[in-house]
Every structure is written in C-alpha cells, then in structure tokens.
Amino acid sequence: MIDFLTAAVVATMPLLFATLGEILTEKSGSLNLGVEGMMLMGAVFGFSTVYNTGNPFLALCAAFLAGAVGAFIFALITVTFQGNQVVTGLTLTIFGAGFSRFVGDHMIGSSVPRAAQDFFGKVKIPLLGDIPFVGQIFFRQDVFVYLGYIMVAVLSVYIYKTRPGLNMKAVGENTAAADASGIPVNLYKYLHIVAGGGLCGLGGAYLGIVSVPMWQEDVVTGRGWIAVALVILAGWNPIKALVGSFVFGALSILGLWQGSMGIHISQDIVNMFPYLATILIVIISTHKNRKEDRPPGNLSDPYFREER
Amino acid sequence: MTSTPAIRMERITKTFGTVTANDNINLTVWNGEIHALLGENGAGKSTLMNMLSGIYRPDSGFILIDGKQVNIASPKDAIKMGIGMIHQHFKLVDVMTAADNIIIGQKGKFLLSRKDAHQKIKEISERYGLEIDPAKKVYEMSVSEKQTLEIVKVLYRGARILIMDEPTAVLTPQEIQQLFRIIRNMKEQGCAVVIITHKLNEVMEISDRITVLRQGKSIDTIETKDVKVPTLIEMMVGRRVELKIKREEVAEKKALLNFSHVTVLDKEKHEMLNDVSFELKTSEILGIAGVAGSGQKELCEVICGLQQASGGNILFEGEDIVGKDPYEIYKLGIRMGFVPEDRLGMGLVASMDIVHNVVLKDYRMQKGVLLHRKSSIDKSKRIVESLEVLTPGITTPVRRLSGGNIQKVLLGREIDILPKVLITAYPVRGLDIGASFKIYDLLNDQKKNGVGIIFVGEDLDVLLDLCDRILILSGGKVTGLVNAQETTKEAIGYMMTVGLEEGFRAARTGGTA
Numbered sequence: 166m167i168d169f170l171t172a173a174v175v176a177t178m179p180l181l182f183a184t185l186g187e188i189l190t191e192k193s194g195s196l197n198l199g200v201e202g203m204m205l206m207g208a209v210f211g212f213s214t215v216y217n218t219g220n221p222f223l224a225l226c227a228a229f230l231a232g233a234v235g236a237f238i239f240a241l242i243t244v245t246f247q248g249n250q251v252v253t254g255l256t257l258t259i260f261g262a263g264f265s266r267f268v269g270d271h272m273i274g275s276s277v278p279r280a281a282q283d284f285f286g287k288v289k290i291p292l293l294g295d296i297p298f299v300g301q302i303f304f305r306q307d308v309f310v311y312l313g314y315i316m317v318a319v320l321s322v323y324i325y326k327t328r329p330g331l332n333m334k335a336v337g338e339n340t341a342a343a344d345a346s347g348i349p350v351n352l353y354k355y356l357h358i359v360a361g362g363g364l365c366g367l368g369g370a371y372l373g374i375v376s377v378p379m380w381q382e383d384v385v386t387g388r389g390w391i392a393v394a395l396v397i398l399a400g401w402n403p404i405k406a407l408v409g410s411f412v413f414g415a416l417s418i419l420g421l422w423q424g425s426m427g428i429h430i431s432q433d434i435v436n437m438f439p440y441l442a443t444i445l446i447v448i449i450s451t452h453k454n455r456k457e458d459r460p461p462g463n464l465s466d467p468y469f470r471e472e473r
Numbered sequence: 474m475t476s477t478p479a480i481r482m483e484r485i486t487k488t489f490g491t492v493t494a495n496d497n498i499n500l501t502v503w504n505g506e507i508h509a510l511l512g513e514n515g516a517g518k519s520t521l522m523n524m525l526s527g528i529y530r531p532d533s534g535f536i537l538i539d540g541k542q543v544n545i546a547s548p549k550d551a552i553k554m555g556i557g558m559i560h561q562h563f564k565l566v567d568v569m570t571a572a573d574n575i576i577i578g579q580k581g582k583f584l585l586s587r588k589d590a591h592q593k594i595k596e597i598s599e600r601y602g603l604e605i606d607p608a609k610k611v612y613e614m615s616v617s618e619k620q621t622l623e624i625v626k627v628l629y630r631g632a633r634i635l636i637m638d639e640p641t642a643v644l645t646p647q648e649i650q651q652l653f654r655i656i657r658n659m660k661e662q663g664c665a666v667v668i669i670t671h672k673l674n675e676v677m678e679i680s681d682r683i684t685v686l687r688q689g690k691s692i693d694t695i696e697t698k699d700v701k702v703p704t705l706i707e708m709m710v711g712r713r714v715e716l717k718i719k720r721e722e723v724a725e726k727k728a729l730l731n732f733s734h735v736t737v738l739d740k741e742k743h744e745m746l747n748d749v750s751f752e753l754k755t756s757e758i759l760g761i762a763g764v765a766g767s768g769q770k771e772l773c774e775v776i777c778g779l780q781q782a783s784g785g786n787i788l789f790e791g792e793d794i795v796g797k798d799p800y801e802i803y804k805l806g807i808r809m810g811f812v813p814e815d816r817l818g819m820g821l822v823a824s825m826d827i828v829h830n831v832v833l834k835d836y837r838m839q840k841g842v843l844l845h846r847k848s849s850i851d852k853s854k855r856i857v858e859s860l861e862v863l864t865p866g867i868t869t870p871v872r873r874l875s876g877g878n879i880q881k882v883l884l885g886r887e888i889d890i891l892p893k894v895l896i897t898a899y900p901v902r903g904l905d906i907g908a909s910f911k912i913y914d915l916l917n918d919q920k921k922n923g924v925g926i927i928f929v930g931e932d933l934d935v936l937l938d939l940c941d942r943i944l945i946l947s948g949g950k951v952t953g954l955v956n957a958q959e960t961t962k963e964a965i966g967y968m969m970t971v972g973l974e975e976g977f978r979a980a981r982t983g984g985t986a
Contacts, residue, residue, distance in 0.1 A: 327583055328576075335566050335577040342564035345526070346578030346626075347549035456568050456612055471529055 169422045170302045170415070174310060175376060177407075177414035179204070179368040179385070181313050183392035184399060184406040185320055186232070186364030192324065192401055193357035194337035196465035197239050198254030200365050201389025202261020207232040207366025208373035209265035212380050215277055221284040224374060225309075225367065232366020233359045235261055240358040244351055247467040258389065269380055277378035285309060285375045309375055313407075316364070320403040333357055337461035340468040350468060365389070387440075388417075394443040397450045400458040413439050477540035479504045479634050479665035480525065485534035487520055494520040496689040497534070504633070507656060507666045509676040509697070512686035513709055513905035514876065518669045519561065521686070522636045526558035527551035538634070549578075554634075557627030561638040561669075563619050565611045572607035575626045597628050601658055616765055617648040624655060635659060636667045641675055643765055646933065646966035653679050671709075671905070673702050674934070687711055710906055718910070718938035720957075721917045723756035728790075729925040730776070730894055735785035735795075737771045737949075745771040747949040748785070753894070753925045758916060760940030760957065761929040764969050768949040769929045770814065773896045776927070777811050778802045789894070803837065807894075810887030812880075814898040814929075820883045823872035827853045827864065830871060831886055856885035860915070877908030884915060895919055898929040913939055933962045947971050 183200050190197045197203075211228030215221055239257050242248040276282075285307045294304040324330045335343040336353045344350045372384045391413055399405035420435040480502040487495040495517045502508045510518045523529045525536065527548040535542055538554050545551050551558070565574050572590045591607045598605050603621050611619060620640060627635060637656075641649045656666055656679060670676060676683060677697060684694040685708040692708050706714050730753040737746040746768045753759050761769050774780040776787065778799040786793050789807055802809065813819040821830045831849045839845050853867040860881040864874055871879055880900060887895065897916070901909040916926055916939070930936045936943055937957050945953035945968040953968035 326585055328579075328581055328585055329583070331569075331573060331585060332577055335569070338566045338568055339564065342566055342574075343577065345528070345548045345558070345560065345564040347547070347552045348578040349547075349549070456610075459568075462567065 166426070167298065167301050169418075169426060171305070172418055172422065173411060173415035174302060174306055175414075176418045177410045178310055178313050178371045179376065179388050180392055180395060180410040180413055181407060182316070182368030182371065183365045183389055184395040184410055185316055185403055186361040186368065187392055187396045188361075188399070188401050188403060188406060189320070189333075189357045189364065190236070190361035191396060191464055192337045192461060193333045193354050194340055194461055194463045194466070194468075195240075195243060195354060195358050196250050196254065197236065197257070197358060197361065198251060198393060199235060199239055199257025199261065199362075199389075200254075200392050201385055201387070202258035202264075203232040203235040203362045203365035204369030204372070204385045204389045205261040205265035205383070206235045206369065207363075208369035208384050209269040209380075210366070211370030212277070212373040213268060213272065215281045215374055216272060216275055216380070219278045219281055221281045221374070224281070225370060228366045228370030228373075229363040230366070232369065233363040236358045236362020236365070237355075239362070240355045243467065244354045244358070247469060250465045250467075262383070266382055269382065272380040273382060275380050277374055281374070282378050285378075307375060309371055312367075317403045317407045324403065329353075334461070337463060340463045340466065341470075344468070344470055365392075368392070391439055391443055394446050397460070398446045401461070413442065416442060478502060478537075479506075479539060480667075481537040481540075482521070482525070483535055483537070485521065485524065485531045485536070487517075487524065487529060487531050493689050495524075495531070498686070498689075498691045500684055500691065501694070502634075502665045502667055504665050505660055505663050506681050507660050507668065507679055509680035509683045510667055510669045510686065511671065511673075511676055511683055511705065511709060513671065513907075514903060515688070515905070516686040516709075517689040518686055519638055522558060522638060522667065522669060525551065525556055525634075525636060527556075552578075552630050552632075555632050556634045556636070557630060557632030558636040559620065559623040559627060559638065559640060561642065563623055565619060565622065567610075567612040569611060570607065571605055571609050571611065571614075571622050571625075574611060574622060575607075575629050579630070594625060594629065598625055601628060601655060601662070603655060616643045617645075617651070620644070620652070621655075633663070634665045634667075636669070638669045639671075640668065641670065641672060643931065645764060645969055646962050647970070649675070672932075673705055676705070677702065685709055706906065714906060714910070718913050718935065719917055720939060720941070721921055723921060723923075726754040726756050729753050729755045729757075731786075731788040733786050733788070735775065735782045735787060737768075737775050737780055738783045739771075745949050746775065746782075749946075749949075749951050750785075751944055751951065751954055753927065755893075755923045755925050756920050757942070758920055758926045758928050758940045760936040760943040761927060761946060762933065762936055762943055762965050762969060763946035765931075767946040767969070769898065769946060771949070772946070773811065773813065773898050773927065773929065776894070776896055777809060808890050808892045810890060810892035810895040812883055812887055812895070812897040812900050814902075816876075816879055816883055817872065821871050821879065824870050826868045826870055827857065827862075827882055828867050830882065831856070831889075834886055834890065852886075852889055856882060856889065860885045861911070877904045877911075880904060880908070880912065884912065888915065888919060892919075892924060894925050894927070896927045896929075899931060900928070901935070902931070909935075933965055936965070937962065945969055 183204055187200055207228035210231035211224045214227035215224035235257055239253055242253045243250045287305050287307055290304040294300045332348045333353055336348060336350050340350055369385055395406060395409045398409045416438045419438060420432050423435060478501045482500040485495050485498045498521055512518050520529060524531050527545045527550050536545060543554060572587055572594060575594060576590050594607045603625055605621055605625050640652060644652060659666055680697045682694060682696055685692040687709060733750045735746055735749045736744060739745050761772060763769055771780055775782050778797050782795045787795050792805060794802055817823040828846060828849050831853050832844055835849055836844060857864060857867060862878050862881045864878060871882055901912050920926055928940055940957045943955050943957050943965060944951060945965055947969055950972060952971040
C-alpha cells in the first residue's frame with residue numbers, strides 16, 4: 166500500500182503543476198484550454214535540454230520557458246487581439262502536440278543522462294521523512310516533488326494573502342471593476358497567463374524527465390485535460406488542487422498496481438477511472454451553490470475598456 | 474468658492490464610429506459645488522464623465538483639474554488626480570468583502586493587512602457619516618449598501634471630485650434622502666460633486682448649478698435657483714412637452730385575473746413570492762412597487778407560465794392557469810402580452826429584424842412547415858407606423874435600434890395580438906421623456922380597450938400618476954394594495970421596506986422608518 170501511494174505521489178506531480186498553472190490563468194480571467202499543448206512543449210524542451218546538456222536545473226528552466234512561450238502566444242491572441250479563448254486554447258493544444266513530435270522525433274528512445282537521473286532520485290527529508298506512513302509516502306520523494314509542495318504553499322499565500330493576488334482575483338472576477346480601480350488589467354492577464362503556462366510546462370517536464378526518464382511521443386496522454394477539470398474540482402484553490410491531483414494520480418496508476426494489491430478488474434476498465442471521474446466532477450460541479458466556489462465572474466470574457 | 478475650478482472641460486469632442494457622442498462641450502465645476510448634469514438618454518452625459526474617469530479619451534479638447542491641464546489616459550490617472558466616479562452599473566467584485574473591494578488596485582505592502590484597511594475605512598465612514606461593514610460580502614448587500622460602498626471606495630482613494638452616474642435610479646425615497654445627506658456632507662467638506670440624472674425634481678432639490686446636454690451638445694449652464702422645471706425640460710428635449718401623465722378613467726371594470734395565496738419558490742427553496750393574493754380587473758393599470766428583487770420578476774413570470782407556483786391558484790376568467798406552461802396557456806386561447814424587464818434577452822432576439830421577431834409570436838397560428846412572412850411583414854409595417862418607430866427599415870436587426878425604439882417594437886408586437894392581460898416590467902427604464910410618454914399613452918389606450926395591465930415600475934411618481942391601484946411587494950410578500958389617488962410616495966416607500974430584516978431595513982431607510 167505504501168509503495169502504491171508513494172508511486173501515486175509521483176503520478177500526482179504533472180497534474181498538480183498543470184492544475185496550479187491553470188488556476189493562475191483562470192483566476193486572472195482567462196480560460197486557456199491549451200494546457201495539454203503547453204505540457205507537451207515543456208516536456209520536449211525539458212527533455213531535450215537535459216539530454217543535450219545533462220544539467221537538470223537548466224532543463225527545468227527550459228521547460229518553464231517553453232510552457233510560458235506557448236502561453237504568451239495565447240495571451241497575445243486573446244488579450245491583445247481579443248481572439249476567442251476556447252478556439253485559441255484548442256489550437257495551442259494541437260500546436261503543442263505537433264511541436265513536441267517535431268522537436269522530439271530524433272530523441273525517441275533516448276534516455277535522461279545518469280547524473281540527471283540521480284539528481285531526481287529520492288531524497289528523504291530529515292524528521293518529516295521519519296513520520297510513519299505519511300512521511301514514507303510524502304517526504305521520501307525527489308526534489309521536483311518538493312518543488313510542487315512549495316508551489317502549493319507559495320500560490321496559496323499569493324492568492325489569498327497578498328495585494329497582487331487580490332488584484333489578480335479582481336481582474337478575473339470583474340474586469341471592468343478592476344480597471345476602474347486602477348489595476349493594469351492587461352498586464353495582470355499577461356503575467357498570470359504566462360506564469361501559468363510555465364507551470365504547465367514544468368508539469369510536462371516531470372513526465373518527460375522524471376516519471377519516465379526516456380523520451381517517447383505524446384508523454385502527456387490527456388493529463389492536460391484532466392488538469393482543466395481538476396481546476397473546477399479544486400474550486401480554484403491550490404491546496405484542494407493538491408488533494409485532487411493526488412486522487413487522480415492514484416487512479417491513473419491503479420491499473421498498474423491493482424495486481425500487487427490483490428484487486429482484479431479488467432485493465433481497460435481501471436484505465437477509464439480518471440476520465441469517468443472527470444466527467445463526474447464536471448456534472449457535480451455544475452450544482453455547486455457557494456458563490457466562492459464558482460468560476461471567476463469574467464472567466465473567458467474578452468475585455469475592451471471603451472466597449473459600450 | 475476658490476478662484477480655480479475643480480474641473481474645467483473645454484471644447485470636448487468624442488465620437489464612436491459615426492456617432493458624435495460629445496460635440497464641443499464645455500463644463501466648469503467648482504469645489505464645494507453640487508453640479509447636475511442633465512439630459513435625455515444619448516445626450517452624452519455618461520460619455521463626458523467617463524472621459525474624466527479615464528474610461529474614454531477625448532478626440533479633441535482639453536481638461537483642466539485644479540487649474541492644471543491634464544491627460545487622463547486610464548482610470549489609474551483619474552484616481553491619482555483625485556477623481557472618483559460611481560458608475561450607474563456598480564463596479565464591484567461580488568465575491569469579495571467590502572474592504573477587499575476598497576483596497577484593490579491600491580498601493581501598499583505586498584502582504585495584505587486587512588486590519589489596517591478596516592481601521593482606515595472606519596475613519597472615513599465616520600467622517601462622512603456613512604455606514605458600512607467592511608467584512609460583508611458584496612453579494613449579500615442591498616443596492617444602497619453597494620452604493621455606500623462605492624462612495625467609501627472613492628473617498629478611500631482620496632477623491633476630491635466625485636462623479637455619480639444616475640445614483641438614485643434604484644433607490645427608495647428614504648434611501649435617496651440618505652444619499653442626499655451624504656452628498657451635502659461632502660460638499661461641506663469642499664468636494665466637487667457631479668450628479669448625472671434625468672430626474673428633474675431631484676435636480677431641483679440637490680444641485681447648485683445645472684448643465685443641460687442635448688444630443689451631444691452643451692445647451693447651457695444655469696444656477697438652480699434661477700430656473701423652473703418646465704424650462705429645464707424644454708432645454709433637455711428642445712421643445713415644449715406636456716408633462717402630466719394622464720390617468721384614463723374607465724367606469725366599467727370586471728374581474729380578470731385572480732391571484733389567491735400564490736407562492737413561488739426558487740431553486741434553493743426560498744420563497745420568492747409568499748402567499749400573494751390580489752385581483753386584476755379589466756380596464757385597469759395595476760402598479761407593482763417594491764425594492765429590486767422583491768418578487769416582481771416572479772410575479773410576472775408566474776402569470777405567463779414561465780415559472781411555476783408551488784401553491785395557490787391563478788384564475789384567468791375563472792380558469793386556473795397554475796401548472797400550465799406558456800404553450801398550454803396559449804392553447805387555452807388566453808391572449809397575454811408580456812414585456813419583460815430584459816428586453817433583448819427575453820423579449821426580442823437582438824440579431825433578428827422586426828419581421829422575424831414578429832414571426833416568433835405569430836408562427837403558431839400559421840399552417841404548414843414553412844413560414845408565411847407576408848402577414849408578419851404587414852404587421853411589422855403597422856407597428857412601425859402606428860408607434861412611430863425610428864428604424865432604417867423593418868429588416869434592420871433590432872439590436873441596432875435605440876432603447877426607446879426597441880421597447881416600441883416589443884410593446885407593439887405584444888399589443889398586436891389584442892391581449893386581455895398585458896404584463897409590463899419596467900417598460901420605460903432607460904427611455905427618455907418623449908419615448909416614456911409615448912409608452913404611457915399606449916398603455917392608456919390598451920386600458921381604454923379593456924385590457925388589464927400590470928405595470929412593474931421603479932419611479933414612484935410615475936406609478937402614482939399612471940396606475941389605478943398599486944400593489945407593494947416586500948421580500949415576496951404583499952405589504953400593501955393602495956388606491957393611487959389616495960396615497961403618498963413616502964407611504965409606499967415605507968411599505969416597500971416593511972418586514973425586511975430590522976438592521977437591513979434601518980440601513981435602507983436611514984432610520985427614518
């Protein structure tokens with residue numbers, strides 16, 4: 166059981182980063198459906214960088230930048246040129262898939278260099294790692310996982326306790342009100358879309374470098390879409406995003422582990438679980454009543470100050 | 474008064490596409506002055522003020538604030554110059570608290586200190602005599618609380634120039650008096666206050682000077698004490714207008730629609746209408762008064778079959794229509810006209826032309842699969858002619874018409890079916906004086922023809938002049954049913970707040986109730 170849950174934490178990370186990224190994007194009022202594409206861009210750039218330079222830190226930077234660039238394209242089209250967000254996001258997904266295939270083609274089957282693999286090896290955190298059960302599952306992981314925990318904490322503080330975080334929420338909830346309050350609306354949108362894309366890129370990189378340290382086509386396999394649904398499940402809250410990602414991470418590897426846990430259901434059915442759960446979330450979430458759990462008020466609405 | 478004016482706008486011009494919203498407008502406002510900006514819809518009042526608040530930028534002309542020429546490129550610039558605007562549609566974030574709404578966009582420490590903010594908000598509200606709970610969420614607030622919040626927000630930013638766009642449109646008479654106290658208080662503190670409105674009696678009561686705009690031009694600026702209402706109307710409209718709303722007297726009245734103990738629940742099982750009983754007669758205009766959201770919408774929709782009553786009966790000439798949807802009511806042969814509050818959302822399809830909007834009401838009477846446009850075209854022409862609809866043609870999408878003309882098309886279509894009951898929700902909202910009077914005339918005509926009319930309104934003066942009886946709703950309950958000739962505005966205003974939660978009510982009525 167502990168082994169399964171430990172592996173589940175590893176499966177959590179790509180979802181977590183992507184979900185956090187999309188939370189930032191949506192909180193500032195944009196619905197970027199290009200998560201899958203940005204993850205693929207991050208994955209291929211992260212892998213390519215670590216493959217060519219052997220430097221894991223550079224690889225993370227490259228993955229973040231790749232996702233951020235994808236998001237920047239989205240921001241340019243939707244914020245500056247007021248393009249439709251849904252169409253642009255879908256296009257970004259298609260673009261990211263083709264892009265990663267193109268860039269990664271010659272690397273298929275190549276492995277992450279040994280030294281970098283070691284860098285992402287399991288590290289036990291003193292004290293916390295000694296807590297029975299919980300410590301074994303959560304605090305004997307790789308550095309990338311700890312980065313994920315830190316991101317959850319940082320974003321929680323940012324969104325709920327800081328001035329820029331409050332301004333960002335205002336932009337997403339009521340853009341006109343934010344504008345009238347003197348908040349530079351477009352700057353906020355750009356920054357959060359781009360940062361959100363960077364986090365999606367990191368999520369992709371985790372898949373490309375850590376989960377399976379060998380390049381293969383389409384490593385993301387729909388996790389970007391699950392992340393979009395997780396944002397809703399999490400009610401745009403980073404801590405709930407961690408919980409949700411963990412549940413989905415566990416569901417996604419259940420197929421591989423069910424044998425060793427003595428469960429015997431058809432593999433195909435087990436593999437459906439994350440997607441079934443996604444559909445369920447979307448259905449359940451439409452019945453939420455608390456105002457605070459609803460999507461940001463101006464989510465996916467273009468804003469033009471002089472419109473009348 | 475000091476020697477430099479707080480605001481000086483000179484030769485301001487602003488165009489939107491081919492429309493000139495402001496044409497060479499001049500405006501001067503002094504510190505310690507309450508300045509009313511008066512004009513009909515589309516006269517350019519809001520446009521002019523939006524240029525002060527940084528929403529729009531003028532095409533030409535210049536603006537001086539405290540004697541210095543300025544360039545207001547964004548709301549941020551306006552705030553820096555001490556200009557605060559309270560928009561007609563409040564610019565507040567619903568899910569945030571009052572305090573959070575006040576501090577958004579403000580400079581300060583990276584980490585939020587809500588305690589400091591609460592302290593400063595308290596100081597400001599005490600200084601100006603405002604009441605506000607910093608921890609209350611906006612979506613839990615009444616309209617007047619939201620307005621108070623907007624005022625505090627503007628003052629928190631250190632505004633010395635306050636612009637209010639139609640601040641009284643949604644307030645009860647008591648709330649309006651409360652607002653006027655606040656405005657006078659700010660004047661005493663040396664602020665310059667600009668009020669945009671088209672309610673003349675309020676202008677006469679509160680303002681020191683008045684600037685009248687008409688069709689994008691500034692007509693004149695005058696001292697309020699030197700002017701009378703008829704003169705103002707003439708300046709606004711450009712011609713003499715008969716101001717009195719007629720009330721047609723019809724002798725013979727029969728029972729038409731009978732509500733008994735009707736209750737309507739919303740999705741969360743709140744009682745939106747609670748045990749409502751009344752009777753609508755033929756040849757009667759029954760006014761419905763109430764604070765926004767008191768059940769007016771539910772009352773209209775339950776008659777039309779758009780919402781279902783969970784209890785009670787609605788008898789239409791003896792036939793119970795509870796539990797029937799609009800199509801079943803139609804099949805019973807009950808002709809009902811409905812002019813909903815949301816004209817382009819529920820009433821008409823904005824992107825379709827007049828003919829097709831007429832077809833929507835007609836096609837059931839036609840045979841076969843294909844539409845017969847001929848009769849609808851005739852009908853459209855008739856509507857345009859008889860109601861004097863200003864439109865390039867009957868094939869113009871209705872969204873391109875002005876608010877008054879859209880309303881005429883909608884009302885015309887509903888009247889054309891010769892209804893027995895006509896339900897109108899805020900039919901003159903946003904319409905200028907000329908268009909409003911045209912609508913009153915149409916309603917009076919229908920009344921003379923024996924139609925029973927429900928008129929949901931917000932302007933109590935209009936309700937008192939036009940309606941035969943007025944039903945007052947408060948929190949979904951009937952708190953009064955009065956004869957319009959035997960009551961006063963204050964009495965209705967009081968009934969509008971009866972039964973509301975005590976604290977809430979005190980806040981709404983300023984403790985005068």
